[in-house]
Amino acid sequence: MLANIQRRNDIVNLIFKLGSVKVTDLAEKYGVNEATIRRDLKYLSQNHKITLTYGGAFIEKNTTCYSIVEINLANKRMMHFDEKQVIARKAAALIKDGETIALNAGSTVEYILDYLENITQLNVVTLCLHVAAKAARLPYVTVYMPGGKLRNSSGVFYGNGTEKFLKKFSVDKCFFGVAAINLKKGIMHPVLEEIENNRIMLDISEQKYLVADYSKYDCVSLASLTDLEEFTGFIVDDKFPDVYKEFAKLNDIQII
Template identity: 30%
Template sequence: MIHSKRHGEILRLLGDEGTVTIASLAERLGVSLETVRRDVKPLTDDGIVVKMHGAIGLPAMTAEAPFERRMRENAEAKRTIARMVAATIRDGESIMLDTGTTTSFLARELLGHRRLTVVTNSSDIARTLATVNGNKVYMAGGELRSDSGAAFGISAIEFVSRFSVTHAIISAGAIDESAGVMDYDLAEAEFARMVLSRGQRSMVITDNSKFGRQGLVQVCDLSGFAELATNQAPPRDIADALASAGVRLVVAEAEPAGAGSRAG
């Protein structure tokens, strides 16, 4: 039973995105965290939505594979970032991508490009871009993860280390002003670090929900890459740290595709 207009809006957002954080709901509905929690309680009591760590989701969505579920989280923000970054890549260029939901969105935005050379450890990205428009796709071998369909390990790192590409682009699990770019998995962090070292252009792409988070493993500090693309300007402390490190910040909502300004 829908008890209020906000309940309908909550369910509409869940229908679009699958899962939504409590903090995001509070911001988008213009109410406090406590109000959102009170609104959510009757929905969870009735079994209409399912509670997760700091978020809620539709019951059908919680049965999805982890990667599929993450693809639905902040999907519009990731799509906006991907569209902006894709506009800076030209036909015939080479690109290296690690596994991640934002890089998978980028692969989909690159479907209009031709003759790309793509190096990746992600089976999702490889399937998306292989055998279309004259592309060449090289996929790293190694242990294939069941949750993400990506290959990791020494063999995957050694494979991509042989390439030098125009664009080296990774996603991020967390970005902190002092710790830099972080992930929650050692193998993923090691692979991402190698990717950044193989490009003429090195870029991190992430939605704004990753700012201020603390991951488990450092990928690199903020001087370890040249550009950061996101959908919303980061908090002042992170923006200042990016500027001090010389990182070029591009914000999809604030800039035309392919444009940007120095962080800060």
Template identity: 30%
Template structure:
């Protein structure tokens, strides 16, 4: 049981990039002393590092993205397929980097005319099959851990591009903290997209909810449509109704 919890804890940290000790205590329902002992053991793995109040995946740890790409793969594909159904001819879409958003173009008609803006290497590679798509890659610094490009010139997105629909990812989601990620350079891209896009689609599987990470790039109320495999009760159900957020379940 201890070894299983230990492995699950490592996988949880890899999936969320940064977690607090308090979050681990609540997630695994064990004492803080037990969490501290497990974390001390986890820190012997070179992929992890201790930060104030918690533990993070080290910058440059490619395993992080590779693991997240495999975890819940079928759930992520189902969510992406639902999202793809909202893409229409002549749309100007932004597809965020992420282990769910990367699958969207697998379900898009290869003859549909549209414009794709992205900072994701995987999205660009998949866009090759689309015969009538215009593709704009943003960001001039490549991050191997997330297979994404970061780094914008001032308000580059806000000034240069129109976006009718944005398909967004998040490392963590909650009512209080909104849509979160842990990288300041990706944060800037996401923030500008939220400000620019006509309609915001959030793709988030059930593992992303009620966790915290370093940066909030948007309020949950900014979302127009949430596509997820999570079943909600209050306070989420009431929040969605109050803020006119549609929820589409992938299962």
């Protein structure tokens, strides 16, 4: 029974990521007969948004996927402003007094600092000069920011010194802004130089929260940064796509 449950979970994750699967391929992969796989797919079609076909199954995805390039921060702040405010409020509500949080870069994570309540002491680890400057204006916040080379367009520091600095910390919660989210490729980022530091920020964090409005889903960018399964929770607006809702539930990811 447990083997059946695990196999079905694996199969539905494959469908989410690949878009479609074949009965013959799955039977060979899991070492079972095709009738067993057909029963699995029938069960999944009844419990998830999956469509059966002759010889397999597929899931309909948004076809408006496009490539995300780096956008100037001033322009980012104006895009999907209302949704970002909703997400920032929800993120701020998760922060407890005395915690150490990590904020990478981007307008949504920056807005989180506007909604902190009942906080008397907070440590903020950030890669971003803009986030650090805003956090430093709050009297109860202690800011930790690495050195290294600064990218003027994003306000983000990167380089070997930055990586070593980040690895010193133990972070309670990371609030992670992103450029593009894709079921198949995971979290994607438009700047190759910034990927390693973002990766380390996730590694040092106990809980990891994705903060992204609906426009970031079903998009692609230059390079993959991490898998969606790594996150503790998705903090979303009310336009959160259904297929990602299904994916989150399947992988025990909290939807906030």
